[in-house]
Amino acid sequence: MYVGTAKAALGHNSDSLVDLRSDTVTRPSPGMLAAMAAAEVGDDVFGDDPTVIALEEKTADLFGKEAALFLSTGTQSNLCAMLAHCGRGEEVLVGRPYHVFSAEAHGASVLGGIALDPLDVNPDNSIDPQSVRSAVKPDDPHLPITKLLCLENTVTGKAVPLDKQEAAAQAARELGLAVHLDAARGFNAAAALDIDVRTLARCADSVSACLSKGLGTPAGTVLCGPKDLVRRARRYRKMLGGGMRQVGILAAAGIYALDNHAPRIAEDHARAATLRQGLAEMDGLSVDQAPNQTNMVLVTITAPNPEAVQASLRGAGIVTGLSGNFMRLVVHRDIDDAGIARVIDAFAGALAA
Ligand SMILES: Cc1ncc(COP(=O)(O)O)c(C=O)c1O
Structure with missing residues (x-):
């Protein structure tokens, strides 16, 4: 959840952003x-x-x-x-x-x-x-x-x-x-x-x-x-x-x-696995499926306009980093199952646009 200036800085008027830029973005519980x-x-x-x-x-x-x-x-x-x-x-x-x-x-x-x-x-x-x-x-x-x-x-x-x-x-x-x-x-x-x-x-x-x-x-x-x-x-x-x-x-x-928090960290890995699987089936993305993955989902956007995909995600309240056509999506304790479902839906929408 974001409030005040943090929300404004991210340019979104909802208080339910899903921020996948890093696991450093969590707020204290x-x-x-x-x-x-x-x-x-x-x-x-x-x-x-x-x-x-x-x-x-x-x-x-x-x-x-x-x-x-x-x-x-x-x-x-x-x-x-x-x-x-x-x-x-x-x-x-x-x-x-x-x-x-x-x-x-x-x-x-x-x-x-x-x-x-x-x-x-x-x-x-x-x-x-x-x-x-x-x-x-x-x-x-x-x-x-x-x-x-x-x-x-x-x-x-x-x-x-x-x-x-x-x-x-x-x-x-x-x-x-x-x-x-x-x-x-x-x-x-x-x-x-x-x-x-x-x-x-x-x-x-x-x-x-x-x-x-x-x-x-x-x-x-x-x-x-x-x-x-x-x-x-x-x-x-x-x-x-x-x-x-x-x-x-x-x-x-x-x-x-x-x-x-340490005892629940595997929950982030399970959610990242769900996200990885959800994105792997989409045309326009190539998802790293190497073994021993934890809380990161590494995505190469093969669709023609990666910036447009990122902008569309942002419009749906999903915050991501983009480097060229590479996106590192990081799951953390402030993202729940509903958040993961929203990310998968937002990617589907962004790639269909
Ligand atoms: C593997 C690794 N080591 C060290 C650091 C540095 O941590 P900090 O950002 O707290 O300086 C990072 C930061 O992401 C990291 O990923």
């Missing part, structure tokens, strides 16, 4: 707002916000790591992790399509003097162990020192199979590298693979998990890992201007989301 309002707070830079401490302890335990740090965003969390793992002149190996390489402005290089070497990925978005072995640089002053392998799960809405993720991590470890897992949508990955997030993260030294995507908080990401690494990451968080004060208000939303 009433229970979450109540938990935020009731949160006991302190000053997190002084380390005395009890709700932040509770969230950090809870997530460290969930992900099977010694410690955790609450940060503002996934980008800040990945950056602090890379800065904590690597020094200047050192290098991170990362999948070419992964967010760390493709969508974080190479912050580790710009701010940390850390090189990023992008590795091609398999069709299931895993990294081949052999690619890791070939990319690790020998001890040669012409080359950076390879320190870290950065994995991601899910990748573009698909869960990377656990055995493939672990094979890449194992190859890295055998060569003395540490492993970081960008699990921005790790709860989606774990649900799709039918495992818990501790198992998902067991091959990684550090793991970053967003609370503001499928879990539905207004903001926040946790970085979990060994105590020493988290201590270094805390220093970088402050250096990057990310030390926040009475942030227990946001941490309370995170705790609420872990208890109440």
